[in-house]
Amino acid sequence: MSDTAPEVEKYAASSGSSENSDILDLKDDEGWEDAEPDQEDTQYISLMDDEVFTDINAMLKHCKENHGFDFLEVRQRLGLDFYGNIKLVNYIRFQVHSGQKVSASISKEDFEDEKYLKPVLEDDALLFSLDELPEVLEDGQSAEKGKGVAEPGALVARVSELEEELRKMQLQFDNYRATVSQTLDERWNERSQSGPSKQDGEDKEEKRDDDSHYFTSYSYNDIHETMLKDTIRTDAYRDFIYNHKSLFAGKTVLDVGCGTGILSMFCAKAGAERVIAVDNSAIIDKARENIFNNGFADKITCLRGKVEEVTLPVDKVDIIVSEWMGYCLLYEAMLDSVIWARDKYLKPDGLMVPSHMNMWVAPVTDPDYIADHIAFWRDVYGFDMKAMQAGIHEDAQVLDMPASTLCAEPFPFLQLSLHTTTVKDLVFKRKWQAKLKQDIDALDGFIIWFDSFFMPSREDTVPKDVRAEEWAKAEKKGIAFTTGPDGKVTHWKQGVMLIDNTKAQATSRKEGEELSGELEYAVPEDNSRALNVGLTWKFGEEKEASQTWRMR
Amino acid sequence: MADENMKGMEHSEVHYFNSYNHHGIHEEMLKDEVRTRSYMNAIVQNKHLFKDKIVLDVGCGTSILSMFAVKAGAKHVIGVDMSTIINKAREIVEVNGMSDKITLIQGKMEEVELPFPKVDIIISEWMGYFLLYESMLDTVLYARDKYLAPNGLIFPDKATIFMAGIEDGEYKDEKIGFWDNVYGFDYSPLKHTALTEPLVDTVEIKAVVTDPTAVLTLDLYTCTTADLAFSSPFVLDCRRDDFVHALIAWFDIDFTACHKPIRFSTGPHTKYTHWKQTVFYLREVLTVQQGEQIRGVLENKPNEKNKRDLDVKISYQLQTDDPTRQAEGSCEYKMC
Numbered sequence: 001m002s003d004t005a006p007e008v009e010k011y012a013a014s015s016g017s018s019e020n021s022d023i024l025d026l027k028d029d030e031g032w033e034d035a036e037p038d039q040e041d042t043q044y045i046s047l048m049d050d051e052v053f054t055d056i057n058a059m060l061k062h063c064k065e066n067h068g069f070d071f072l073e074v075r076q077r078l079g080l081d082f083y084g085n086i087k088l089v090n091y092i093r094f095q096v097h098s099g100q101k102v103s104a105s106i107s108k109e110d111f112e113d114e115k116y117l118k119p120v121l122e123d124d125a126l127l128f129s130l131d132e133l134p135e136v137l138e139d140g141q142s143a144e145k146g147k148g149v150a151e152p153g154a155l156v157a158r159v160s161e162l163e164e165e166l167r168k169m170q171l172q173f174d175n176y177r178a179t180v181s182q183t184l185d186e187r188w189n190e191r192s193q194s195g196p197s198k199q200d201g202e203d204k205e206e207k208r209d210d211d212s213h214y215f216t217s218y219s220y221n222d223i224h225e226t227m228l229k230d231t232i233r234t235d236a237y238r239d240f241i242y243n244h245k246s247l248f249a250g251k252t253v254l255d256v257g258c259g260t261g262i263l264s265m266f267c268a269k270a271g272a273e274r275v276i277a278v279d280n281s282a283i284i285d286k287a288r289e290n291i292f293n294n295g296f297a298d299k300i301t302c303l304r305g306k307v308e309e310v311t312l313p314v315d316k317v318d319i320i321v322s323e324w325m326g327y328c329l330l331y332e333a334m335l336d337s338v339i340w341a342r343d344k345y346l347k348p349d350g351l352m353v354p355s356h357m358n359m360w361v362a363p364v365t366d367p368d369y370i371a372d373h374i375a376f377w378r379d380v381y382g383f384d385m386k387a388m389q390a391g392i393h394e395d396a397q398v399l400d401m402p403a404s405t406l407c408a409e410p411f412p413f414l415q416l417s418l419h420t421t422t423v424k425d426l427v428f429k430r431k432w433q434a435k436l437k438q439d440i441d442a443l444d445g446f447i448i449w450f451d452s453f454f455m456p457s458r459e460d461t462v463p464k465d466v467r468a469e470e471w472a473k474a475e476k477k478g479i480a481f482t483t484g485p486d487g488k489v490t491h492w493k494q495g496v497m498l499i500d501n502t503k504a505q506a507t508s509r510k511e512g513e514e515l516s517g518e519l520e521y522a523v524p525e526d527n528s529r530a531l532n533v534g535l536t537w538k539f540g541e542e543k544e545a546s547q548t549w550r551m552r
Numbered sequence: 553m554a555d556e557n558m559k560g561m562e563h564s565e566v567h568y569f570n571s572y573n574h575h576g577i578h579e580e581m582l583k584d585e586v587r588t589r590s591y592m593n594a595i596v597q598n599k600h601l602f603k604d605k606i607v608l609d610v611g612c613g614t615s616i617l618s619m620f621a622v623k624a625g626a627k628h629v630i631g632v633d634m635s636t637i638i639n640k641a642r643e644i645v646e647v648n649g650m651s652d653k654i655t656l657i658q659g660k661m662e663e664v665e666l667p668f669p670k671v672d673i674i675i676s677e678w679m680g681y682f683l684l685y686e687s688m689l690d691t692v693l694y695a696r697d698k699y700l701a702p703n704g705l706i707f708p709d710k711a712t713i714f715m716a717g718i719e720d721g722e723y724k725d726e727k728i729g730f731w732d733n734v735y736g737f738d739y740s741p742l743k744h745t746a747l748t749e750p751l752v753d754t755v756e757i758k759a760v761v762t763d764p765t766a767v768l769t770l771d772l773y774t775c776t777t778a779d780l781a782f783s784s785p786f787v788l789d790c791r792r793d794d795f796v797h798a799l800i801a802w803f804d805i806d807f808t809a810c811h812k813p814i815r816f817s818t819g820p821h822t823k824y825t826h827w828k829q830t831v832f833y834l835r836e837v838l839t840v841q842q843g844e845q846i847r848g849v850l851e852n853k854p855n856e857k858n859k860r861d862l863d864v865k866i867s868y869q870l871q872t873d874d875p876t877r878q879a880e881g882s883c884e885y886k887m888c
Binding site for chain 2: 220221222224225228229234238260262265266269286289290293294373376380381383384385386387388390391392
């Protein structure tokens with residue numbers, strides 16, 4: 001879930017134009033036009049028989065005049081919401097298809113079953129055009145039962161708010177208006193449950209809100225495109241879920257931070273009975289549409305809000321699936337929420353997906369990077385800009401380092417077992433050590449990465465010092481992937497902590513020299529979503545050095 | 553973000569100013585040779601214009617332009633920047649021995665107090681993607697109206713937006729078509745959003761199917777913030793039989809006050825700059841023949857809610873006698 005760190009750069013980004021020039025290679029464009037939705041000949045199949053119309057109103061008129069069924073009157077009488085409309089359509093189609101009559105005195109109970117959320121007809125144009133029909137008026141009487149009667153003033157205000165919101169949304173995706181109006185209903189409901197929203201100005205002034213930027217940053221397409229196109233990441237989840245369908249069959253799954261809904265849909269496709277997808281970002285509106293368009297609306301429930309605040313429709317879940325990993329694994333602190341959800345909702349024998357994380361640290365030497373990005377400031381168009389060097393060593397960078405920059409074998413400094421890890425395990429101080437495998441001119445820094453393991457049973461263990469690439473190669477149980485320099489690059493790249501060698505001349509070192517120290521993860525007081533990484537190191541019995549880096 | 557100055561600011565504004573605190577962006581800008589060298593030449597090669605002048609550097613960043621101005625003989629330079637990068641700029645100015653020549657002030661142009669009532673020259677690198685996205689032009693115009701002496705100079709003083717049509721089938725498929733099938737799922741709602749987000753990327757010259765055409769020219773001596781919301785017709789002449797998947801925009805910058813005018817372009821026909829080009833995908837694909845024209849209108853206005861975002865609308869019509877290829881439409885985009 002990481003793409004918000006500001007220091008993200010391509011490794012050696014200065015190579016400039018050459019790496020950008022290949023993006024627009026020109027080839028033929030066969031097939032593109034086919035991918036465009038064909039909007040011209042929308043066909044509405046009659047609710048009552050097989051006749052086909054190109055106009056929705058003509059179709060409904062046909063039903064009314066020739067079959068005595070006034071769809072508009074029925075939906076108005078029943079005061080149906082978006083889901084209600086969909087169920088009604090599918091119920092009618094189901095009845096007609098199986099040769100049964102549908103009477104105009106139909107009641108809500110007739111099509112209460114969730115199964116009617118599933119389209120009976122493939123690509124039923126009527127379902128996508130429901131909002132072209134006149135609005136169902138809320139007149140109090142039509143709210144048949146179960147719902148408390150809202151105050152007229154509040155109702156009017158709510159309706160006008162909805163209308164305003166709707167107008168804006170329609171501009172954005174007019175093709176999907178039908179789904180959107182439902183989205184709004186749900187969102188308003190959730191907002192009233194989850195207390196003050198992040199737009200609440202007063203709240204913002206009172207206390208610092210580390211979260212709103214975090215959630216906003218996940219509301220744009222780009223970041224989701226990056227994550228979905230990170231095949232190492234997405235393939236791992238897909239492969240685990242599809243290779244272990246028996247684990248998911250008939251189960252209830254919670255997806256924490258669902259984003260576009262991809263993991264929820266994997267689970268539903270693998271046979272999960274029910275999936276609850278939670279995200280506090282606006283992207284969940286898209287997730288809802290995706291889920292609906294792919295026919296999983298009856299299986300997957302989307303809830304917008306923090307997992308700590310939303311009300312789940314179930315008490316317990318069998319499986320929690322989440323892609324919560326950040327830069328250096330713990331940047332953005334999403335794991336806290338996953339652990340909270342586990343403690344509250346996961347059954348005692350439930351499964352966490354993924355299940356284990358092994359974290360690695362290794363010393364690096366990279367003279368080219370230092371020359372390009374640090375020595376650069378010594379002479380910029382004839383000016384001394386060394387002042388710009390200072391901060392480079394204060395922040396951790398996110399870079400994909402070539403494996404050749406590692407000057408020692410990586411050291412496994414921590415394993416998190418997701419079934420048992422607690423929030424206090426996420427701030428820690430661990431010893432580490434390494435032995436140089438080559439001569440180096442200078443120790444330039446350290447890199448940190450993590451390996452993810454997906455084990456099919458909560459009894460399964462993973463050795464604390466096993467690397468994901470070895471695990472996968474040995475075809476051990478489950479699925480594993482690495483974000484380290486030996487694997488294919490992921491969007492997490494690696495966390496790079498550069499040692500400040502600008503003040504004292506760095507010493508050259510010989511192969512075989514040993515170094516050791518401590519590695520600390522801490523959460524800074526001023527930003528609960530940031531991360532401080534501290535390292536100490538010393539060669540043999542020499543004086544110990546230390547430095548702290550921020551990820552923000 | 554913990555900075556005291558940021559209190560009470562809109563969230564989006566805080567993010568804007570903060571994004572400049574990080575070194576990466578300054579490194580990228582300084583390493584953009586087309587940009588930095590053009591400014592250097594425009595300033596250092598025109599000592600006759602800068603000698604003994606009072607200069608204002610709007611949005612001075614690392615203060616490189618201010619130092620160029622001192623090198624060109626300026627009597628005094630005032631650098632103004634909202635970002636905390638100005639603390640670095642102070643150190644840089646100090647080690648380069650120019651502290652007595654350059655005054656650096658952190659704050660919004662609209663709020664700071666300058667040590668001089670009027671300045672002779674305004675220098676600024678204010679351009680954003682698509683020229684106007686997150687640009688500081690409004691700030692430059694404010695500074696011009698308030699501080700520039702009569703007959704004062706502005707570096708640069710002219711900006712022109714160009715457009716052209718490109719063949720971009722493969723990449724459009726990768727960026728837009730991607731959403732049709734994501735791991736076997738239909739993700740078309742995100743495709744819709746993707747189409748409304750202009751892409752900042754490098755376009756190869758061989759992809760360009762039409763002649764470029766200028767759609768907007770801003771004269772910095774006379775233009776006003778009202779000119780930044782505009783509606784400009786354009787005509788693109790097709791140079792070969794091909795498909796047009798997108799229209800692209802870029803800009804040229806002129807320093808006409810120079811002894812020998814200096815100009816640089818951010819177009820696809822010349823050297824890479826960090827501004828790259830801005831790609832606007834069309835929903836349909838135009839099939840064009842050599843000699844035909846695409847006529848259209850480019851509309852741009854700042855978003856009402858967040859002034860740093862831009863609402864862009866492009867309407868187009870392919871002028872062809874072939875009834876099977878006739879195409880007409882309009883697309884709305886949001887740069888945010």
